[in-house]
Amino acid sequence: MIPSWFLGACSFLALHAETDPHLEQYQKVIQPLLRERCFACHGALKQKSSLRLDTVALMIKGGSGGPIVLPGNPGASAILARLKSTDENERMPPEGEPVSSKQLQALEKWIAAGAPAPANQKPEPSPADHWAFKSPVKADPGAPGNPIDAFLSKAWNEKGLQPQNPASKTLLLRRVFLDLTGLPPQEEDYRAFNADQSHDAYEKTVDRLLASPQYGERWARHWMDIWRYTDWWGLGAEMRNSQKHIWHWRDWIIESLNAGVGYDEMLRLMLAADELHPSNPEKLRATGFLARQYFKFNRNSWMEETVEHTSKAFLGMTFNCARCHDHKYDPTVQVDYYRFRAFFEPYQIRTDMVSGEGDFEKDGIPRVFDCNLDTPTYLFARGDEKNPVKAKKITPGVPDFLSRGFVEIRPVDLPREAYEPELNPLVKENASRAIKEKVGQKEKELAALEKPEAAGKTTAKEVREKKIQAARKSLEAAGLELKNVEARWLAIRLKALGGEKEKVEAQALAAARGEKEVSAALAEAALLNAEVEHLQAPMDKKAPAKTKMDAAAKALDAARKAVEKPGTTFTPLRASLKTLESNLESEASRGKPFPKTSSGRRTALANWVASKENPLTARVAVNHIWLRHMGSPLVETVFDFGRKGTAPKHPELLDWLAADFMQNQWNMKKLHRLILTSRAYSMSSSTVAREKNLANDPDNRNFWRMNSRRLEAQAVRDSLLHLGGKLDLTLGGPSVPAAAQETSPRRALYFFQSHNDHDRFLSQFDDANVLECYRREESTLPQHALALFNSSQAWLAAEAINTRLQKGLEKASDGVFVSRLFLLILGAPPSEVEKTACLEALAAWRLQSSAKAPTQDRLLLIHALLNHNDFIMLR
């Protein structure tokens, strides 16, 4: 019960809230302290000992141990005793350093002053009422036209903001080109756009760009940031993180975006294509998302990253905070973390053979599969892997408060070609192709030896004959190997398809014998070569050569005996190679058969994540897309939509977009189009003549103008090449190795990038961190200046642009040249003063001796303009 005198005091204080220093102290020091240190256990999220500290009234009311604040009586207030206690078991809060003496004094004084509370103090809202945990609904935009503008107009009107005028036509064109393709318009694009006077000229451009293959590349790079794309890294050829040939996943992203695959379907495939489409190699590429998480040295770390980034990227949730303890802000308890981990527990990675390449080091599709179906998941006490709680196996599941749309897990029976990929004739074809190449090679070697001129003058006849014999044997071995591939494949196939026992055995015998015959032929060739060496050895080296020869003879003997007793085991043909689970796994266990069923866990997870009932997924995606068009997100904490995250700037707008996105089958192109055709998108980023707005909303929270943005590293570099007409627009393929990047004409998203390898030029411009990049940094550093002024890339671009522009402009005046250049590089014509500055510079360069060649001065001007702030900005 709250004493009546206190209520009186409250109302009295409420009147004087502005001036009461104790109340101010509560609001500025005490409540923030309690929020920081106490609310997680004694607040809306949890009420340990039935106690809440989120309002003064609740503290006075107290919990099961009675009131903790007695206004006017700090000595008897339990809160102070607990905070001050020297007994570690007694002292609150149980974690972290004790509350500082300064803070304690503040609390004491405040209680002594009667513990004044703000008027109408409300307790913290219930976690279930958190905006992001409720399904988004479409509110009435209240006006016709683009709903984005309708919602924003409301805000503009309420805040007295006057929306900025539209950007110039050319700047808008540059903006939409870079936004959708990552490449600036060319001169002819500007000309065509300026010439098109139809009412929907802009809309047509948007549609054309959305339909261009460069759209997929541009947006793939964005999603690669969020989904943590990285090429593999390790030591030498040893792979430690991500996967070799992970670029297949990157190509899948590009192709899916270009094909307009729904966002929900993309998430489903990334999490569970191996269960949903087990025989479809194109779709299996999607699971690169999980294959990328591979970390050879530590499975726990691998699982932790998988949980953390699946939840941050897809759900905007920081489940990782609950690894060691219940979440301090969201209603996620520790066991939820391990339930989420359990979805991933069985999965491992393998590389599936692709047509035309039998060597897994050279190519193959890294994809996931459920390998260890029985591996239990345990909760780790305090998150410490050394302390698993083995009494209880954790089953996969999602937190209760988010469980809408979650359907039960059903194991998936896999088709035979998924678990016995060797049945695919591809494996035989690839192996045969490689051996045929070998046969050809051996034939050439033999022919070379048999040529009379190969005899030379000094080679003894005996040596030459033996060399030829050895080459013949090698060729014979290759021929046998070719036959043996066929035999081995048949044996595997016969056995897998359940042929008659005798036939299976006979074929196995044939395969085994054939393989031994290959070995015997090779051994014979080796002996012949050893004999050659012996013959050629100088006298003092004869002894070791003899030893080698004897060993080769012995080996041949053994190989011949093996042919007589070949047994029925032979080297299997691999159509899919499992990635070592860790540095502990042996080659033998790596060759174990693949399971015939998959747990179905990831399918259940995928369906829940991509469910329309999931309140988070669409909102998170819409926010990411909005950010990359508008330069500022609707929810600042793009990976945390939980209670610790920030509230949306325009909740109705976000919800409308999210709901609409889902109604449109998660069609990203429709969403892009909606944003790009809004008035908000078309506005100028200038603040001129909107000084009042600047005072009311300096950070443009209400999108009363466009935000200027710095181009991402890849867009800066690609723009340089593209303006000079030097960019190779080929789609997809293996990543460009680090050594070739500086001079590569490929788009930068194809550059090999990993923990170890970074392109030097891209690194200067806040390139994505491969570990985590939910949003690119936009720094302004002197390194940008150095890279743009001094790099070979910038100079080559300037030269290429010069060559292009000079065609037909050799005789044109400098003024015309400057105007063309401004439009091309900056998307806007020069003002008179800008033009004058350029003309003066040209004249000055001409006076200086170094710019002798007729186009040199113009080259220097182009180079300078590539260093203009607005070249690397999106205005």
Place this chain on the structure above:
Amino acid sequence: MSFHGQNSGIARRAFLSDLGHGFTGLALAALLHQDGVSRADPSLPWSPPNGKPHFTPKAKSVIWLFMNGGVSHLETFDPKPALDKYAGKSIAESPFKSVQDPERLKLARVTVVNDANGQQRNKIYPTQVRFKKRGQCGMDVSDWLPHIGGCADDIAIVRSMYTTDDNHGAQTEFHSGRHMLDGEFPTLGSWVHYGLGALNHNLPQFISLGNRVYWNLKDGHYLGPMNDAVPIRVNPANPLDYGQSARPISEKDQKLGFDLVGKLNQLRGVEYPSDPSLAARIRSYELAFRMQKSLPEVMDFSRETAETKKLYGVDNPACNDFAMQMLACRRLVERGVRFIQVQHGAGGAGVWDAHGGLKANHSSNCLKVDQPIAGLIQDLKRRGMLEQTLIVFASEFGRTPGTQGSDGRDHHVYGFSVMMAGGGIKGGAIHGKTDEIGFHAVENRHYVTDIHATLLHQLGLDSRRLEVPGRKRLDIDHGKVIREILA
């Protein structure tokens, strides 16, 4: 990732960083820092660092020397006669059996499961070098480090360090305070850079010298790329990335270009008067131009006297490389660079990683760094700069008292040494202690972040006041100042 946006304040902070800290030299920094002391009220809402120290600093600059691979404390700064006495015996047979108590070994946190290295080594391996008492203080320093030994009265040794990563991820751990499996966190140098303003407007304030590979190629992490170290080479012809034009261009032509860019950018201010990045861009170009001009001069040693060069060992082929770097350090500090991070022997696990052949390995590596480091200390001292320049000599961990193979030592996290000098550190001081075989730190134990705390303290910074909202740091991240070694 370094996204740290939460509210509008952040956008402004990023701008301030560009201006004040990202690269020094910018107007705001000049207004705010230098020798003033910031007096922020901790009860006020968070605001970005303003470039002033939080309290009166003792030191202005830091030279951070990091020996990659793991230096044996037992053959450098922490002599253990018991190793010789019990050489060849297993630890279990020796009187020091208790060091292997499993409870005490729990400290190590495994990164590489079932690693071939980072194991317990049981057979006690004798000390591979003799020690001598050095200086007035009589500090023991091994014969592999005679020159550093000659500076005994100017250096302090902390013999009771420990860390937790039993593999070379401990390199990142020493720089960031966090185990590699926890993720990537800002390094010490980036915190200093973030917290303090510039002393020179023509040079980057946080510099990295020496090869940096394998681990932690960046520093700023969530503090942003403006707080990454700028890699510099000791090569006057090409001291920094993109520091010279890929296409020959005269200085006059280039200057015209820079000037034109500056002018055009300023003219854009008419249309974008309130764009902070435009202002930052203009300044960054000015700084870039100055940096490009200044650095070759810093790396040009032609005006150093022969005597000075000799002091560092520049003339000695055995240690020439590191000598050049140390001399560059002095020249950089002289010109007001805040933090120089020098990596010695990075590549693979690091050259100090003596799993086998420890004697050959360490004697040769010591030879490479000993005279240059001692030269640096002496040179700074005679120029009156040592008082304001803090030198740290460290490696990711020590090496096992037991032998690996026949003649190596393995990684050892439980006890090892760090050497410090200058910047208000007490000379001739030995602090902390390992047990009789150098296994566990037993007295005044210090985790690696205690070195961070000590260094920040000397620079006048309180790491708790540098925290970024939404990036809560743990107590262990902050560390504790080692007051016993302060002068």
